[in-house]
Amino acid sequence: MAKLKISELFYSVQGEGRYMGVPSVFLRTFGCNFTCDGFGMPRGEKSDERNVIAIQADNYKNYRDLPLVHTGCDSYASWDVRFKHLSPVLDHVSIVDSIMGMLPHGQWKDEHLVITGGEPLLGWQRSYPELLQESRMIALKELTFETNGSQELTKDFSSYLKTHWRKGWDRLTFSVSPKLGISGEKWSEAIRPDIIANYEEHGYVYLKFVVATKEDLDEAKQAVSEYRAGGFQGPVYLMPCGGTDRLYFLNNRAVAELAMSEGYRYSDRLQVPLFKNAWGT
Numbered sequence: 306m307a308k309l310k311i312s313e314l315f316y317s318v319q320g321e322g323r324y325m326g327v328p329s330v331f332l333r334t335f336g337c338n339f340t341c342d343g344f345g346m347p348r349g350e351k352s353d354e355r356n357v358i359a360i361q362a363d364n365y366k367n368y369r370d371l372p373l374v375h376t377g378c379d380s381y382a383s384w385d386v387r388f389k390h391l392s393p394v395l396d397h398v399s400i401v402d403s404i405m406g407m408l409p410h411g412q413w414k415d416e417h418l419v420i421t422g423g424e425p426l427l428g429w430q431r432s433y434p435e436l437l438q439e440s441r442m443i444a445l446k447e448l449t450f451e452t453n454g455s456q457e458l459t460k461d462f463s464s465y466l467k468t469h470w471r472k473g474w475d476r477l478t479f480s481v482s483p484k485l486g487i488s489g490e491k492w493s494e495a496i497r498p499d500i501i502a503n504y505e506e507h508g509y510v511y512l513k514f515v516v517a518t519k520e521d522l523d524e525a526k527q528a529v530s531e532y533r534a535g536g537f538q539g540p541v542y543l544m545p546c547g548g549t550d551r552l553y554f555l556n557n558r559a560v561a562e563l564a565m566s567e568g569y570r571y572s573d574r575l576q577v578p579l580f581k582n583a584w585g586t
Contacts, residue, residue, distance in 0.1 A: 343489025498535025
């Protein structure tokens with residue numbers, strides 16, 4: 306029986322990218338290969354907010370009690386091992402039971418499934434086929450993997466997607482958020498055109514860059530150029546930095562204007578103005 310370590314499982318509206326505004330179930334897996342401690346910080350500096358919170362990590366009993374952060378990764382507890390006690394290991398049947406209990410009609414209608422993280426394309430790829438083939442999941446029409454674009458699809462999972470995901474090529478989406486210098490991650494590890502080209506063999510792919518300044522935009526343009534040279538054909542979105550509304554509203558209009566200046570698409574982050582980016586939204 307397939308098992309997954311789940312950070313969060315909740316029902317909300319998709320706040321970003323292609324399916325913005327669509328009612329969606331979010332399955333957030335535990336673990337990531339990046340930390341993104343640079344978000345919201347002066348370039349070259351890293352946030353210490355999650356480390357301060359982690360000093361008392363054992364005092365937190367569920368995700369909804371965790372503080373939000375203004376800098377660094379806003380889903381820090383979904384991968385920082387000091388918070389792993391908040392993420393249960395569930396078998397695929399228990400996960401589907403929970404999903405059915407969240408859906409307004411107790412079954413899939415027009416809702417969308419988002420498998421996110423952390424980084425959902427780490428070792429959990431081995432568990433997705435059994436989850437997605439569970440009898441109550443067959444009616445699911447649209448599926449998105451929210452990934453940082455650094456993880457190759459395994460041979461087995463690739464084969465599964467090509468032979469069993471019969472909803473249509475454009476119903477399987479890879480929402481790829483490559484990490485620019487603003488994140489604090491290394492370019493050579495974060496910008497992987499070869500991997501994105503492989504995703505396009507399986508479904509609809511778009512790039513979504515978090516930016517705050519003209520310098521970030523210039524990096525995004527450089528990354529897009531490398532992805533295009535590698536064969537990437539899909540659209541590009543720019544999205545404002547900001548895990549809390551204080552930072553978000555400082556730069557969302559400026560980012561929209563930067564997107565317009567280059568002919569890129571702009572993505573809002575609806576979870577920030579609607580729900581203050583609280584856990585479980």
